[in-house]
Amino acid sequence: MSRYDLTDFEWRVIEPLLPNKPRGVPRVDDRRVLNGIFWVLRSGAPWRDLPERYGPRTTCYNRFVRWRKAGVWDRMMDGITAAHDDDIQMIDSTSVRAHQQAATAKRGIEIIVSVAPEAGSRPKSTRLSTGKASRSD
Numbered sequence: 406m407s408r409y410d411l412t413d414f415e416w417r418v419i420e421p422l423l424p425n426k427p428r429g430v431p432r433v434d435d436r437r438v439l440n441g442i443f444w445v446l447r448s449g450a451p452w453r454d455l456p457e458r459y460g461p462r463t464t465c466y467n468r469f470v471r472w473r474k475a476g477v478w479d480r481m482m483d484g485i486t487a488a489h490d491d492d493i494q495m496i497d498s499t500s501v502r503a504h505q506q507a508a509t510a511k512r513g514i515e516i517i518v519s520v521a522p523e524a525g526s527r528p529k530s531t532r533l534s535t536g537k538a539s540r541s542d
Contacts, residue, residue: 407458409444411436422484424477433460441465 411419416436423435432438441459445452455462472478 407440407444407456409447410440411443418485418488419481422481424472424475433464438465438468442469 419439420435426432437458437460441455441462442465444450444459445455445465452462452466455465459465
């Protein structure tokens with residue numbers, strides 16, 4: 406079992422919430438594909454880096470996109486939340502805001518502005534003294 410794989414308890418909670426289409430070609434193992442999707446989402450890696458043990462990356466990606474368009478992920482989150490009697494809280498980047506300079510702030514460092522002696526001196530290079538040549542038509 407990998408670091409990002411679903412535990413047996415998590416799988417028992419999620420499995421009944423998945424779409425069940427008995428007709429047509431049977432889907433590949435839902436748990437394996439979900440583990441692949443969660444691996445990408447939790448690790449932040451691109452889909453092309455998905456380990457082979459989760460199957461083809463196109464299968465995982467296509468199912469992720471198809472379920473997003475069909476609203477399966479929303480229903481799954483609603484079902485998980487309802488199972489916990491609304492006693493669960495989730496935070497994502499849409500609800501957390503920080504000032505644009507918060508990422509680069511350094512604590513405990515005092516910034517001192519000083520002017521070096523060279524700052525007031527004349528520039529080392531001079532402008533080109535020749536005028537612009539006139540264009541001949």
